[in-house]
Amino acid sequence: MGMFHEYKTTISAGDTVIIYLTPDSMYPLTMTPGAVQNNKFGSFKHDDMIGSKFGTKMRSHTGRGFIYLLHPTPALWTQVVPHRTQILYLPDISFISSYLDLRPGKIMIESGTGSGSFSHSIARTIAPTGHLYTFEYHELRATTAKQEFEEHGLSDMITMEHRDVIANGFGKTDLADAVFLDLPAPWDAVKAAKEALRKDTIGRICCFSPCIEQVQRTAVALNEHGFSDIRMYECLAREHEVRSAPVPDIETAIGGEKVNFKMSKSDRNKKRKLEAGSAEPSGEESAKLPEVLVSKPTDITRGHTSYLTFAILAPVDQQ
Amino acid sequence: MPMEVDQPQTTTPRISAGDFVLIRMPSTNTKIVCMKPGTTISLGKFGSFKADNLIGQTFGATFEIQKDGKIIAQAPTAFDNADDTEANNKEINDDPTSQKMTFEQIEELKLKSIAGDVSAKEIIDSLTENNASFEKKTEYAKSKYIRRKERKFMKAFTPIEPTVFNLCGYFFEVNPGKIRGIRPDTLSQLLSLANVYSKARVLTVDDGQGLIAGSLLSRTTSEGMVFAMHDGDVSNYDVVRYMKLSPEDKERLRTLPWHRLDHEMTPFTEVLPENPTEKDISGYERRKRGHARLASNLETLRAGEFDALVISTNYNVVSVIKRLLPYVGGSRMVVVYSQSEETLIEAFDWMRHSPEFLNVQMTESWLREYQASCSAPSHVLPEDA
Numbered sequence: 031m032g033m034f035h036e037y038k039t040t041i042s043a044g045d046t047v048i049i050y051l052t053p054d055s056m057y058p059l060t061m062t063p064g065a066v067q068n069n070k071f072g073s074f075k076h077d078d079m080i081g082s083k084f085g086t087k088m089r090s091h092t093g094r095g096f097i098y099l100l101h102p103t104p105a106l107w108t109q110v111v112p113h114r115t116q117i118l119y120l121p122d123i124s125f126i127s128s129y130l131d132l133r134p135g136k137i138m139i140e141s142g143t144g145s146g147s148f149s150h151s152i153a154r155t156i157a158p159t160g161h162l163y164t165f166e167y168h169e170l171r172a173t174t175a176k177q178e179f180e181e182h183g184l185s186d187m188i189t190m191e192h193r194d195v196i197a198n199g200f201g202k203t204d205l206a207d208a209v210f211l212d213l214p215a216p217w218d219a220v221k222a223a224k225e226a227l228r229k230d231t232i233g234r235i236c237c238f239s240p241c242i243e244q245v246q247r248t249a250v251a252l253n254e255h256g257f258s259d260i261r262m263y264e265c266l267a268r269e270h271e272v273r274s275a276p277v278p279d280i281e282t283a284i285g286g287e288k289v290n291f292k293m294s295k296s297d298r299n300k301k302r303k304l305e306a307g308s309a310e311p312s313g314e315e316s317a318k319l320p321e322v323l324v325s326k327p328t329d330i331t332r333g334h335t336s337y338l339t340f341a342i343l344a345p346v347d348q349q
Numbered sequence: 350m351p352m353e354v355d356q357p358q359t360t361t362p363r364i365s366a367g368d369f370v371l372i373r374m375p376s377t378n379t380k381i382v383c384m385k386p387g388t389t390i391s392l393g394k395f396g397s398f399k400a401d402n403l404i405g406q407t408f409g410a411t412f413e414i415q416k417d418g419k420i421i422a423q424a425p426t427a428f429d430n431a432d433d434t435e436a437n438n439k440e441i442n443d444d445p446t447s448q449k450m451t452f453e454q455i456e457e458l459k460l461k462s463i464a465g466d467v468s469a470k471e472i473i474d475s476l477t478e479n480n481a482s483f484e485k486k487t488e489y490a491k492s493k494y495i496r497r498k499e500r501k502f503m504k505a506f507t508p509i510e511p512t513v514f515n516l517c518g519y520f521f522e523v524n525p526g527k528i529r530g531i532r533p534d535t536l537s538q539l540l541s542l543a544n545v546y547s548k549a550r551v552l553t554v555d556d557g558q559g560l561i562a563g564s565l566l567s568r569t570t571s572e573g574m575v576f577a578m579h580d581g582d583v584s585n586y587d588v589v590r591y592m593k594l595s596p597e598d599k600e601r602l603r604t605l606p607w608h609r610l611d612h613e614m615t616p617f618t619e620v621l622p623e624n625p626t627e628k629d630i631s632g633y634e635r636r637k638r639g640h641a642r643l644a645s646n647l648e649t650l651r652a653g654e655f656d657a658l659v660i661s662t663n664y665n666v667v668s669v670i671k672r673l674l675p676y677v678g679g680s681r682m683v684v685v686y687s688q689s690e691e692t693l694i695e696a697f698d699w700m701r702h703s704p705e706f707l708n709v710q711m712t713e714s715w716l717r718e719y720q721a722s723c724s725a726p727s728h729v730l731p732e733d734a
């Protein structure tokens with residue numbers, strides 16, 4: 031047992047494994063006895079994978095390349111989940127989870143479930159004593175998500191309900207520590223959210239909206255329903271690239287040598303070695319230009335920019 | 350069939366005796382105080398109240414302080430940090446000539462207010478009554494004016510739960526050096542990337558006084574563990590004590606000094622002198638317990654197979670990873686935080702070229718807070734800019 035909410039050592043039939051080829055090429059695979067997996071590196075038998083350890087590096091039968099059998103995690107799942115909808119990415123998932131103070135034992139409500147990207151992270155964080163009630167009104171999405179939760183060993187922690195939460199509310203009262211709304215009109219679900227939040231302690235809500243007009247309407251609704259401490263954020267993660275850049279001494283240029291700064295490190299060193307020929311005493315050493323590691327942020331950030339609106343609901347005691 | 354779930358045990362719904370609480374004042378400054386029964390908590394010009402009166406209340410409500418240190422919960426206000434930088438500014442800026450009360454009269458009112466003889470509302474009422482331009486203001490400007498005055502005169506406060514997120518935000522504001530400058534959004538990413546969960550056994554190096562070690566504790570349960578390496582002889586995880594963790598939770602934080610990493614245990618051979626004094630006995634017992642603890646911690650570390658390695662260190666990152674990687678299980682996450690990219694670049698490059706790691710990434714968290722008001726939909730401005 032266990033998988034997305036708990037590590038295990040050995041791969042068994044039925045497990046989801048993340049097949050890693052390169053950083054940009056990963057996909058999930060359910061272990062099915064007898065099945066064969068083909069990809070650009072060759073073919074791989076599930077039966078060879080079953081019984082091996084998570085993390086194993088596996089050579090293809092044709093010997094064309096390697097794959098790695100990674101243990102699934104909610105973060106990896108977010109990278110490989112089949113998109114049925116827009117999904118939440120890790121920066122938002124992380125920020126929301128800690129703002130809402132999710133940890134083992136918390137009760138959470140989420141709608142809509144969408145592709146279940148966030149649901150996996152929530153379940154992992156609140157397991158095993160907490161619970162996620164997630165609601166989706168699109169029937170196929172609800173069924174697909176429910177099936178995934180089962181396959182991923184999460185059905186004890188997640189109750190998936192096919193339901194229109196704007197028309198019918200959550201059907202929960204005085205239960206949740208936190209509510210998360212990722213809906214086109216979150217303001218229409220604020221009343222139901224208030225009802226579902228625990229009355230004996232502080233409740234927290236987060237609404238996710240791609241445009242600022244939605245944020246405004248949500249803030250108005252939150253205010254009207256007695257939520258306080260309304261805060262709005264935008265959260266992203268920028269990836270940084272590192273490479274080693276040649277920084278030759280100016281004497282190199284004074285000596286008349288041309289350095290190709292655009293060439294890759296190994297090509298440049300090869301070329302210099304060739305040019306230096308055998309006349310040079312220690313070809314290897316002198317072929318190397320002095321280098322420094324430099325980094326710069328990559329331009330593109332994964333996922334679209336959206337706004338996170340947070341608020342709290344503090345029960346005011348009757349006095 | 351949906352399962353019925355018991356109320357969670359980890360959430361204590363109310364403020365209890367001995368808790369640390371973040372107290373946000375009308376100025377939006379925050380301080381951290383301990384709810385020691387019988388004590389009086391002073392908030393300077395915002396008054397003082399008896400800790401006993403806050404014990405048993407909920408976090409997040411706003412309380413007004415009464416004359417005798419009693420507190421009364423207020424109706425919630427949506428925007429505690431509503432800004433004054435908007436277009437309507439010209440209307441809400443005070444024209445000093447429109448105030449009919451003298452400086453001395455206002456100062457006297459303030460003193461009375463601190464003594465508890467006059468309420469904030471009374472001060473604000475006299476200010477608005479004596480302000481010639483107040484009635485000419487728009488409703489929006491009036492409410493802004495009142496809110497600004499409230500922030501100045503209200504003797505009120507909001508107790509904020511010392512969640513990991515809130516504590517991180519607090520220390521980032523008041524003493525970032527203590528926590529190695531980690532922001533709440535960055536800490537959040539670190540926790541998700543490390544894939545911490547209830548049963549995880551996490552190995553960590555936290556030279557930021559335990560904020561990270563404590564947050565790892567809060568995401569694990571009695572079936573999990575946090576194992577922290579520290580320099581010197583004794584660890585300094587000061588931040589952990591502000592977190593709402595049970596004594597059992599704190600027990601799960603196991604520590605080992607770096608200088609014991611390669612230590613070989615020898616049996617405990619000390620013997621008590623004849624006719625030992627009480628002091629002899631207690632010293633002997635303490636050393637014996639220390640010896641047993643060290644043995645057990647070394648055994649735990651050397652059993653390895655940790656589920657994550659989380660690092661925030663003043664030492665060379667590559668050297669730290671090299672020493673600890675043997676204790677980490679396969680297909681697990683290694684996460685390193687640093688405030689400066691320079692200290693990570695070398696580690697990134699090394700990990701990228703090492704066959705031990707896959708999918709090495711270096712990311713920077715980016716966060717912007719916006720301000721919005723419910724009454725003026727066009728006014729959404731970035732917080733910084």
Ligand SMILES: C[S@@+](CC[C@H](N)C(=O)[O-])C[C@H]1O[C@@H](n2cnc3c(N)ncnc32)[C@H](O)[C@@H]1O
Binds near residue numbers: 115
């Ligand atoms: C953007 S997706 C959610 C993505 C999700 N957060 C994730 O990370 O995968 C929004 C979902 O809300 C669902 N939805 C919209 N209105 C709803 C309603 N009234 N009740 C329940 N679900 C609704 C949509 O069908 C859609 O699947």
